[in-house]
Amino acid sequence: MVIIVDVSGSVSGLTLKLMKTSVCEMLDTLSDDDYVNVASFNEKAQPVSCFTHLVQANVRNKKVFKEAVQGMVAKGTTGYKAGFEYAFDQLQNSNITRANCNKMIMMFTDGGEDRVQDVFEKYNWPNRTVRVFTFSVGQHNYDVTPLQWMACANKGYYFEIPSIGAIRINTQEYLDVLGRPMVLAGKEAKQVQWTNVYEDALGLGLVVTGTLPVFNLTQDGPGEKKNQLILGVMGIDVALNDIKRLTPNYTLGANGYVFAIDLNGYVLLHPNLKSQTTNFREPVTLDFLDAELEDENKEEIRRSMIDGNKGHKQIRTLVKSLDERYVDEVVRNYTWVPIRSTNYSLGLVLPPYSTFYLQANLSDQILQVKYFEFLLPSSFESEGHVFIAPREYCKDLNASDNNTEFLKNFIELMEKVTPDSKQCNNFLLHNLILDTGITQQLVERAWRDQDLNTYSLLAVFAATDGGITRVFPNKAAEDWTENPEPFNASFYRRSLDNHGYVFKPPHQDALLRPLELENDTVGILVSTAVELSLGGHTLRPAVVGVKLDLEAWAEKFKVLASNRTHQDQPQKQCGPNSHCEMDCEVNNEDLLCVLIDDGGFLVLSNQNHQWDQVGRFFSEVDANLMLALYNNSFYTRKESYDYQAACAPQPPGNLGAAPRGVFVPTIADFLNLAWWTSAAAWSLFQQLLYGLIYHSWFQADPAEAEGSPEARESSCVMKQTQYYFGPVNASYNAIIDCGNCSRLFHAQRLTNTNLLFVVAEKPLCSQCEAGRLLQKETHSDGPEQCELVQRPRYRRGPHICFDYNATEDTSDCGRGASFPPSLGVLVSLQLLLLLGLPPRPQAQVHAHASRRV
Numbered sequence: 001m002v003i004i005v006d007v008s009g010s011v012s013g014l015t016l017k018l019m020k021t022s023v024c025e026m027l028d029t030l031s032d033d034d035y036v037n038v039a040s041f042n043e044k045a046q047p048v049s050c051f052t053h054l055v056q057a058n059v060r061n062k063k064v065f066k067e068a069v070q071g072m073v074a075k076g077t078t079g080y081k082a083g084f085e086y087a088f089d090q091l092q093n094s095n096i097t098r099a100n101c102n103k104m105i106m107m108f109t110d111g112g113e114d115r116v117q118d119v120f121e122k123y124n125w126p127n128r129t130v131r132v133f134t135f136s137v138g139q140h141n142y143d144v145t146p147l148q149w150m151a152c153a154n155k156g157y158y159f160e161i162p163s164i165g166a167i168r169i170n171t172q173e174y175l176d177v178l179g180r181p182m183v184l185a186g187k188e189a190k191q192v193q194w195t196n197v198y199e200d201a202l203g204l205g206l207v208v209t210g211t212l213p214v215f216n217l218t219q220d221g222p223g224e225k226k227n228q229l230i231l232g233v234m235g236i237d238v239a240l241n242d243i244k245r246l247t248p249n250y251t252l253g254a255n256g257y258v259f260a261i262d263l264n265g266y267v268l269l270h271p272n273l274k275s276q277t278t279n280f281r282e283p284v285t286l287d288f289l290d291a292e293l294e295d296e297n298k299e300e301i302r303r304s305m306i307d308g309n310k311g312h313k314q315i316r317t318l319v320k321s322l323d324e325r326y327v328d329e330v331v332r333n334y335t336w337v338p339i340r341s342t343n344y345s346l347g348l349v350l351p352p353y354s355t356f357y358l359q360a361n362l363s364d365q366i367l368q369v370k371y372f373e374f375l376l377p378s379s380f381e382s383e384g385h386v387f388i389a390p391r392e393y394c395k396d397l398n399a400s401d402n403n404t405e406f407l408k409n410f411i412e413l414m415e416k417v418t419p420d421s422k423q424c425n426n427f428l429l430h431n432l433i434l435d436t437g438i439t440q441q442l443v444e445r446a447w448r449d450q451d452l453n454t455y456s457l458l459a460v461f462a463a464t465d466g467g468i469t470r471v472f473p474n475k476a477a478e479d480w481t482e483n484p485e486p487f488n489a490s491f492y493r494r495s496l497d498n499h500g501y502v503f504k505p506p507h508q509d510a511l512l513r514p515l516e517l518e519n520d521t522v523g524i525l526v527s528t529a530v531e532l533s534l535g536g537h538t539l540r541p542a543v544v545g546v547k548l549d550l551e552a553w554a555e556k557f558k559v560l561a562s563n564r565t566h567q568d569q570p571q572k573q574c575g576p577n578s579h580c581e582m583d584c585e586v587n588n589e590d591l592l593c594v595l596i597d598d599g600g601f602l603v604l605s606n607q608n609h610q611w612d613q614v615g616r617f618f619s620e621v622d623a624n625l626m627l628a629l630y631n632n633s634f635y636t637r638k639e640s641y642d643y644q645a646a647c648a649p650q651p652p653g654n655l656g657a658a659p660r661g662v663f664v665p666t667i668a669d670f671l672n673l674a675w676w677t678s679a680a681a682w683s684l685f686q687q688l689l690y691g692l693i694y695h696s697w698f699q700a701d702p703a704e705a706e707g708s709p710e711a712r713e714s715s716c717v718m719k720q721t722q723y724y725f726g727p728v729n730a731s732y733n734a735i736i737d738c739g740n741c742s743r744l745f746h747a748q749r750l751t752n753t754n755l756l757f758v759v760a761e762k763p764l765c766s767q768c769e770a771g772r773l774l775q776k777e778t779h780s781d782g783p784e785q786c787e788l789v790q791r792p793r794y795r796r797g798p799h800i801c802f803d804y805n806a807t808e809d810t811s812d813c814g815r816g817a818s819f820p821p822s823l824g825v826l827v828s829l830q831l832l833l834l835l836g837l838p839p840r841p842q843a844q845v846h847a848h849a850s851r852r853v
Contacts, residue, residue, distance in 0.1 A: 001030065002054070002087040005069075006109035007040040008078040015138030016074050019108045022137060022161055023069050025171040026106060030057035032196060032264050032285055033797065035098045037090055038065050041083035042076030050786035053096045056795070059282045064785050080116045083107065088123035091130055097792045101801035102178050104131040104156070111142025115149055124154055129804075132156040133174050139163075151813050158814030179230040181805040183215045189802050190215075194343065196283035197240065197268060199276045204239045206275055206284060208268060211235040225809050243269060250391070250428065253354030253465060253540075254487040254496055255319075255330075259347045260339070261288045263796045265302050268344055274644045282715055287793065290643055293318045293327070301334050303794045305345035310337040314352075318638060319497070320722065322490040323507070324777075326599040327638050327722040330497045343798075353496065353531075353540040358465070359427060360434035368419060371437035375411065383443050385477030386436065387484035389467030393432070394424035403484045428467070435466035435542075442544075447472045456552035458523045463492050464542040476547065479523075486543070495527040495543040500752035502527050503595075505603045506550075508615035523547035524603060524614070554611050557604040558585045561593045561759070584759060592622065592762050598754040600626065600635055600723040600775065623772040625745060625760050628736045630773060633726040634747055634756060637773075640720050641782050647716035719780035723773075725749070725756070741765045 003026060005019055023038060030036055035054040039047050049068035055061050087105045124130050132154035134147040139162055151158040157177050159170040182189040195209045212234050216227040247258045247269070260268040265287050267273050272291045276284060288302050297315040304311050312335045318327050333355070336347040362368050374383055388407050390399060397413050400406040419429040439462045447460050452473070459476030463469040463486040471477045483489040495502050504525040527545030531538060561584035584593035584606045593606040602618050605611065610621060619626040629635055729749055736743040745760035 001034060001036045001057075001104050001106060002090045003027075003036065003038045003106045003108070004045065004083040004087050005038070005040045005048070005072065006042070006078055006083070006107070006112075007072050007074050008042045008076050009074055010078070011074040011110050011138075015110050015140075016072070018137050018161060018164060018167065020069050020072065021164065022108055022135065022167050022171055024066050025167050027057065027062045027065055029172055029175065030062070032056060032058045032266070032283075033099060036061075036065070038069060039083065039086050039090075040072050041079060041086065043079045043082060045079075045082040045086035048072060051789055053093055053789075054090060054098050055789045056097075056792065058285060060782065060785055061789070078109070078112045078114075080107075080109075080112055080114045081119055084116055084119045085123075088119070088130065092123075097795065099797050101797060102131070102803045103129060104133060104174070104178070106133050106135070106174075107150075108135045108137050108161075109147070110138050110140050111136060111144060111147065113143065113146055115146045117153075120150075120154060128155050130154065131177065133159070133177075135159045135161055135170070137161045148814065152810070155808075155810045156813060176229060178803075179213075180228040180808050182213065182802040183217070183228045183230055184226070184805040184807055185802050186215075186217070188800075189213065191800075192342075194262070196262075196266060196285050197273070198283045200237065200239070204237065206240040206273070207237045208240065209235045209237050225807075228809060240269065240273075250431075250465070250467075250487070251357050252348075252350060253357065254493045256348075256350040256354045259288070259291075259349065260344050261302065261305055261347070263306055263343045263798075265289070265306060265793055265795055267291050276644065276646065276715070284644070286643060289793065290641065293320065293638065293640060299794075301336065301347075305336050305338075305347060306794060306796050308338040308345065311335070318724075320640075320720075321494055322488065324720060325490075325507070325601070325722065325775075326494065327724040328494060328497050329724070351497065353538050356534075356537045356539060358431065358539065358541050360430040360466075362419070362430050362433055365418075367437070368433055371433045371440070372414065374436050374440040375407070375433075377407070380474045380477075382448075383440050384447070384470045384472030385474045385480075386439075387469040387471070387477075387480070388432070389469075389485040389487070391428055391467055391485070392425065393428050394421070396423060431466035432468060435464040435468040439464065439468055439470040443470070443472055455546075456549045456556065457546050458549050459547040460545070461547070462542060462544045463489065466541075482525075491525055491527050491545070492543050495529045495545070496540050498529075498754060500528065500754070502754050503597050503603050505597065505601055505615040508613070522550045522614075524550055524553065550614060551611065554604055554606075554608075554614075557593075557595065558588070558606050561606060561757075562586065590762055592625070592758075592760045594618070594621075594758050595750075596629075596756045596758060598725045598756075600773075603755060617773075617775040619773040619775065622760075622763075624736060624743070624763060625758070626773055627771065628734065628743075628745065629747060629756075629758070630723070632732065632734050632747075633728045634732070635723045636726040638722050638724065641780065642718040642720055642777070643715075643782070645716050645718040647714060647718075647779065717780050717782040718777045719782075720777050721775055723775065725754075736760075 003023055005023060007016075011019065027036065027038075034057040036057045037047060037051055037054050038049065039045050048071070049064050051061070051064070084105065084107075087107075091103050091105075120132075124132075132150050133156040134151045136142075136144050136147055136159070144158070144160070148158040150156075155177075157174060159173065161167055161170050190212060192210050192212055195211070197206050197208050199205070200207045214231045214234055216229040216231050218227050219225070220227070252258070257271045259270040262268060264285075266285050267288050270286070270288070270291045273284065273286055288305075289298060292298060295315075295317055297313065297317060301311070301313060301315075312333070314331065314333045316329065316331055319330055319332075320327055331352055333350045333352065334347060335350075336345055338345045362371075373379060375386055375388070380386065386407070387403050388410060390401075390403070390406050392399075393410065394413055394417065396417075398409045400409060417424060419433060420426055442462055450460075452458070452460065459471050459473070459480070461469065461471045461480075465486065467486065469482070469484060469486060471480050482491060486492040491502065491504050494504075504527070506522055506524070525545060525547055527543050529540040530542040530544055531540050533539075584591050588606055591606070594610075595603040595605075596618050597603050600618050602610070602614050602616055602621055604614065605621075613621050617626075618629075630637070731746070731748040733744070733746050736745065741764050743761045743763060745758060747756060747758045749755075750757055
């Protein structure tokens, strides 16, 4: 579709506003399957935006068009030829991605005399492959015959938009004309079409709708032509939650998942597809390459799925952590296959360690009872606290957000049914009970005999695929903040993907107050995956770890970063024969010694004043040093955009225009016969009549009427930045060059951990303050749309197109509709208004008369 708008000097005031609104309404009729461009014309034609060719009519491109349309200014003379030549050139450009189906030109004008027949003869006749729709906008006295002729001569339709109330219906009726070949195609055209994913207004969450057209195939009489009208569509809503229930959940492991995409590359299913607030009007069009971190391998997989192929590929790629603070380089196996009789393709993603999974078979009921006893709260004091994953173990199990209450509900149900009951998921229950017994043996054989205080540990823990998280001792559970569902815990998923020990400092935001260490409850989580080898297959069914006492380990870190081997050993005396330049304890006043994790967050420091900053992005602690680490390739940055974010609206300014503002005449205006006979009055009267029919134009949106902040939220784009270890993997010395303020630093990756050990001179002055690296999520306009359309992502249109039928009857092409004022109606309205006015109070008349005397 190419939309051309007349912006000659005769188009001004209300007519220009009507055109702008009409174009925006026309854009809203298009979906992501369509391609569009918008141009304005007078003596010359030019695009209204930065788009110089047809672009996909997605939400972000349409937003660019709508903003550009509002900036149109009327000037010059009308030149239909320039407008139509530009439109035909756009449609004939074969060097760009396009829909390759229905081609049409939409022209909005206030009227003109030129029929530009020579243009149609050159570009469109005799085949008439491009339909032309003309719209006469506003109140005027121009001859509309040329506009009607253009539409009728090119298999289109002529519409009139005299006022704002006529916009919505007249910008949608062109769909009936486009549907004629589809109706005439009969059964061949009766194919189920699936919508984009959208948020259901009735609270069903994300849904997708399958639609089937309903045709009017009757004849008006014997020998008459068959009707060619689409009566409507019948459809069915399918909630995505219902589809998810049909996919495997816990057999894929914590990092395995199922996804599905359509011909546009938009995801139907994906773990990163978020539900939105019901006030969002836009469809949820999340591209597969935006749902994941984009790379060449995923582009290839996406193209193959869109083309309907099946395949398998193992790739090395980047994935975000669940809390979106980290990026890990991992290996994933992608397998995909098309879904029959649909435009969707289904994909399966598995890490190598999740190709196989454990399935418990506890047929021994005595063993079932024995292990089940370790789920009872009465055993927690001696065996450690147990958190149970809130899964749907049985149909009658009452869900609860409180894990203690959920465990209580689970125990009460298990006293009534057995794990082998038909109403229960035997796979989940058997694995849960088995893991309960295995983690209890960890307590009995290893944890209970250890003095945790000796190692300055707040807790030891184990989490399993079966849904058990056991924390020892029991009192440590009071400060356990991790998700009871291991599959939804960031430490669990990262530990499975990383070899060695993963350190996770407490999360701190720069805007929050520093950590409070006096309670001795702030800890650093250290975890690692349990790896099993069964039958030649590698599995990682659990994660074990400890929680370090932050303050105690900060003291231990001083010893570990010094020349001493034990905390009780006296400090080494520095002399001519013993060098202490790199001793972080002796040179505590001159050296900064820190441990930073792979995301750039501070884990430990030898500086007491930095202990309460543990968990913060290191650039907030020492911006100069963090920038040097980044510039020397110790860290690499990954930037991406979150297109599913919800943002509060910007506060309104002091100046602004009310939406849909309409001049409201006074009673004196109504009584003035000259006012009623004016064109402006009659135009307003039409707006009022249309408004009674299409009352939504004059009503505030429900979301706008509500005062809650949630009701006013809108979709927005947020820019995310994560850091991860770069290619440097050896010990490294460098200088932060800044004249007299230069600093020497030494950095080294610690083997089998996600830590970087850095020793640096303390900054001598603040003259070298460099730009601070940012890690937190920030509001963004997203990537530049004008640049993105130059390299569009691959997509595939429908395999069949109904845009031509030799038997189509094009005689009905719009003859216009006038709404002339009737003198009788005007007189009747005047009389009604006069009779309806209350009489003037007599006291006011007498008082007025007395003053005149």
